Amino acid sequence: MDYKLFKLEFLNGVRFGKGNLENTEITFHADTLFSALFIEALKLNKEKKFLEYVRCNELLFSDAFPYKGKQYYIPKPMIHYEPVKNDKRGNSEEKKRFKKMKYIPQEYLKSFIKGEFPEEELKEEQKFGVHSMKVSVGIRGNEEPEPYRVSAFHFQEGNGLYLIVGYQKTEAAELFETLLDSLSYNGIGGKRSAGMGRFEYMEDRVPDDLKTNIQKESKKYILLSAALPEDQEMNEIIEKASYNLLKRSGFVMSETYAEQQMRKRDLYVFAAGSCFEKTFTGRLIEEREGGKHPVFRYEKALFLGVDI
Known part of the structure; x- marks a missing residue:
């Protein structure tokens, strides 16, 4: 399998996760990306080919992770970390800072595993952008106007999110980029009708050490996409x-699934950053739940190998 990296630079604010208007995450998961791409595939009459590539593991993708300038971040691995002691100040302050971190620069993965994570990285606040809150007013018929708050996240210039895409065939990679291009105009996440979630994208070279770690057999594997193994593997x-x-x-x-909007059933999956000694493929789950057509949920796994 070969790999590509796509950088997403958002033109306005974004709304991901949480499920309410007052909170938002700064990243999105692979299943969210799959659903958004599938909708674009339906518009272009390419949904069958897209499903075929995903089902056959000829096309994989990660969760979206932040980048800052030319620095790519990965989820902080859930591996025991014991920082190298500093006799001058101890390491309690370092531990507190480290505990708050959600991501680490990918080039410092080996240092992290050894407990030698650079002190300057811990001191630097992981600020990829700023949160904002807007007060809007909802008016329904003759009812009293009801104010509500809507939060968003705005990436600072030069920052954004990136995706790692694995593919077996060039045609699969080309289809992914076609769908990503279509998605860029419509946006991803919440409040798209207000212009949120739209982006420009560019392909960048996958850093050599990152690409090597994705491809190699290792003692431990870091999950890069929210995923779920088969029941018999669990x-x-x-x-x-x-x-x-x-x-x-x-x-x-x-709009054609049911007469009224219906919820998907709750599903618990492993989060990116989870660490395993064995890899698994993951699933593409097909659900109907009383609807007129199946709903597909992407829970495939992409791993990053690490030696301990």
Whole structure:
């Protein structure tokens, strides 16, 4: 499998995650990307080919992670970290800073594993942008106007999100880029009708050490996409694993699925950053839940190898 990296530079604010108007995350998960790309594929009559590539593991993609300038960040691995002691100040302050971090620069992965994470990185606040809050007023018929707050995140200039895309065939990579291009005009995440989530994208070279670690066999593997193994694999996969579970839910974004908007069933998956001794493929789950057509949920795994 070969790999590409795409940088997304957002033109306005973004709204991801949380499910309410007053909170937002700064990144989105691979299943959100899949759903958005599938809608674009339907518009272009390319949904069958897109599903075929994903089902056959000829096309994989990561969650979206932040970048700052030319520096790419990965989720902080759920591996025990014991910082090298500093006799002058101890390491309690360092531990507090480190605990708050959600991402680490990918080039410092080896240092992190050794407990030698650069002190200057801990001192530098991981600020990729700023949160904002806007007060709007909802008016329904003759009812009293009701104010509500809508939050958004705005990336600073030169910062944004990136995706790692794995592909077996050039045609699969080309289809992904076609769908990504279509998506860039419509946006991803919430409040797209207000212009949020639209982006420009560019392909960049996958850093050599990152590409090497994705491809190599290792003692531990860091998950780069929210994913779920098959039921029969579960006991073996979680043995000696360190992981967080992520609840995935939301509404079916289809006008033809049912007469009224319906929720997807709740699903608990492994979060990016979870660490395992064995890899797994993951699933493309097909659900109907009373709707007129199936709904597909992307829970495929992309891993980054690391030696401990």
